[in-house]
Amino acid sequence: MLGPIVASLYLGFTNYDAFSAPKWVGIDNFARLFQDPLFWKSLRVSALYSLMSVPLLLVVGLFIAILLNQALRGMSFLRTIYYMPAVISGVAASMLWIWIFHPDFGILNAGLALIGIRGPAWLWDQTWALPSIVLMSLWGVGSSMLINLGGLQSIPTALYEAAEIDGAPAWRRFFSITLPMLTPVIFYNLVTGIIGALQIFTQGYIMTQGGPNNATLFYVLYLYRNGFEWFRLGLASAMAWLLFLILILLTAFIFKSSPMWVYYEAGDA
């Protein structure tokens, strides 16, 4: 496990085309990346995607979980429905959503036409391509929903009973009990959500090939192209390490900030 990681770091400082031996080039790869507009573009695309999809999934996942966390009939059936898309492969789902987003014959624009909206060209439109993939990511809200649901069910009901006796209204119970008690779960969802979102690849590869006009050129897609289409393995390794570094810094930052907003019960850590 550690061997490949060290090797990857080393390769980041070499010029390696997969055929001749790797040649040490120092920081050339990094210098080249920093001058490459597509590198910045891909970083921005992945960052934008994470910024849009991670909070959206957190909020929608929590909302559905709260609705499902009621003692009503049919909840476990609905839970199954909501989680189901999360087990479907990225490739099959991507193919399905290309067809959903089809500007002329897709069901999305057909649905919008019913309410009098002329839908955009979605994946084929530079402005809409990335939001389309964010919209598609909502289909996989099931994982976030399930984790939130688990968190909700572990909140002691005594807290709510006490609040009700004190006459606290529903919104007050939500902000004073539910949300604080749920912060460890939100924290987990946030960290894993960011790690996952920054790794997005399949949708860009299958649905848009990074287009139109590089609007969905995700970082890992650009990394893949550099490494496995153009065989710039040294450059691709440098890219991998940069993203990993960003991820570590981001995670460290979230961890550092967590005492300010994550509530841990005493003795439970």
Place this chain on the structure above:
Amino acid sequence: MVLTQSARRRFQTALSYVLLLSGAALIMIPLVWMVSTSLKEPSAVYTFPPKIIPDPVRWSNFPESLTIAPFGRFYVNTAIVTLANIVGHLFSCSLVAFAFARLRAPGKNLLFMLVLSTVMIPFYVRMIPLFILYRTFGWLDTLLPLIVPAFFAGNAFYIFLLRQFFLTINRELEDAARIDGCSTFGVYWRIILPLSQPALAMIAVFDFVFNWNDFLGPLIFLNSVRNRTVAVGLAYFQGSLETAPMMHLLMAAALISIIPVLVLFFFTQRYFIQGIVFTGMKG
């Protein structure tokens, strides 16, 4: 407006159902659309407004979609990779987890932290060195890169999960077995493993879904058509058909490919739910 307590309850329940059912409908529409398209005649696919109920129903899309690419091979390959991973992971990860949970060795905790820290390392960091490594082995364009790591406990997360589970198993049973002359391996094989069936089942279902759906790994390590897994095969199939109006076949092929996972999911739901909730709680 003042409402009585019970009227408010009823209103709340009704509103919850309305929201949940419309959400569930939104989740289902893409799948309905997929099934609908996969049963249509080619001429009925590109119409506006689209019809949801195919008329006539064309079942032959399914067998036809399978003949456009060597899907038989793809399914065999995927089944081999998936099953080998499950067997390999269950055995090797549980053995390592057992050592971490029960055996004593100097530096064990440090080693465990090291293993655990590899969970953090994403595949894109490892894939280039792995590609080079497997090329040196001559394993590229074979299924080996996708299978062999599973037999070397190549999943730190499963090790962690199993170790946590083993730690909750009462030691008295083992002590009794040892007094009766049971070996260390015997303790692992006859006591720990049988008692860990829920955790092992959970890992098996997750491993199934992961390997069945995995895309980037097979994309990098496999090359020739006959060695592809279903995910890569589908992508290839899509690439070659995108310009041709064959959406009905594309949807039929994609639908077939997700059926094994959906069936597994419906029958083993509680393992999925336990697994997700468990990782969420302990993470």
